Amino acid sequence: MITEASLNSVPGISAMYRFQWEQAQNCYVLLYPEGMIKLNGPAGEILALIDGDRSIIEIVALLKEKFDGAEGIEGDVIEFMQDAENQNWISLQA
């Protein structure tokens, strides 16, 4: 079921996927039956903060702490979460 992503939504990685850092690829990846999606830097950093508990606004705050100059990223993060939910990588709780 698709939920509209907002700052208060709580994302969780879908049961279909496993998320991990993959040294041989030098990037974060999503693993699924017989397949692998390599994530670009920002996508990996966002998904790494998903724990099924944090809301998007909390994830944004942690990203701002971690990366200097990450101002005004709320829109990009919400848009990414929405895309990721459409792909069924994550599910969102309102």
Place this chain on the structure above:
Amino acid sequence: MANASCNAKPSLDSVPGVTPSHGQPLWLLAELTYKCPLQCPYCSNPLDFAAHSNELTTDEWIEVFRQGRELGAVQLGFSGGEPLVRQDLVELIGAARELGYYTNLITSGVGLNERKVAEFRQAGLDHIQVSFQASDEEVNNMLAGSKKAFQQKLKMAREVKAQGYPMVLNFVTHRHNIDQIDRIIELCVELEADFVELATCQYYGWGYENRDQLLPTRAQLERAERITNEYREKLAAEGNPIKLIFVTPDYYEERPKGCMNGWGQVFLTVTPDGTALPCHSARMLPVEFPNVREGSLSYIWNESFGFNKFRGYDWMKEPCRSCDEKEKDFGGCRCQAYMMTGDATNADPVCGKSPHHHKIVEARDSAETPVEGEFIYRNERNSRVFFRSE
């Protein structure tokens, strides 16, 4: 992460890869045993499997997994034969998961039970693929060579989902079941599969011996593909996330498949006795393949004769050598070239440019004529006939 792209916009696109001379063995297929309670006449195991019974030990397998992970392997398939026959499967799953693999169990479901499904989950198994022979009990059991197989498979598919695994259902289709494709898809929807592989039979090993009994007609194939597409639209409109993957047989193509994404590029198969192969059919080729008991996986992947034999383009003959599509299909499948032309360096006869293409056309033509005959079932007795006659 000190990565230049950290300042970029997050996106669903993958990171641009670097292309070395050959790839990493991302996919490690562990054929744990050739033993199997079923006797499917299209089994991809070698015809003479009964001659290779000296199985790797638990420790030897775990060492293979460790070395594979160092080479970059991330997907690990437990296959066979029937991998459930191995009494150390839980231990192997646990070790593989600890190494960071995404672990896939590829099973017939025969020999599985509720307790094992739970034990495997606890050990860290990520995914179970259950193979079916047909949507219909009688046809399924006839093909499997077992009277109880179908009910057991249904039960186990339900159990896999109930315990929270992602589930792939695999149906090998051929002339005896492809006309029931609508029933097959409906069964998969009912069982709540996440992915469905509607894989048209490949004609290697036992499948090649039984090809006349298995190859569907072009009309059968086109109908099945049309129905699959109709279901895709219907299911998507209903919001069902199930993914239907339709694999066409290359016998109805005019250009060969880019087999295994190129020789020794992505796949590494280790067979029950430790022989390492660039694809699970390659054992049939007159090529010396390395064994994990005699050399490290790094040596095997990077340096061994067998894994370098058909890398690159220097081994090719005409029409492949000067073909502008060679970087797309690598000349097709080496096993098919060998089986049908007697020379593994020839173009895959699926290719319309191959001087042997008529052999494919003849197989298509004979598919139009109904065949009276018996399957050669994949079992120990029949296998011994093959290795004695070699």
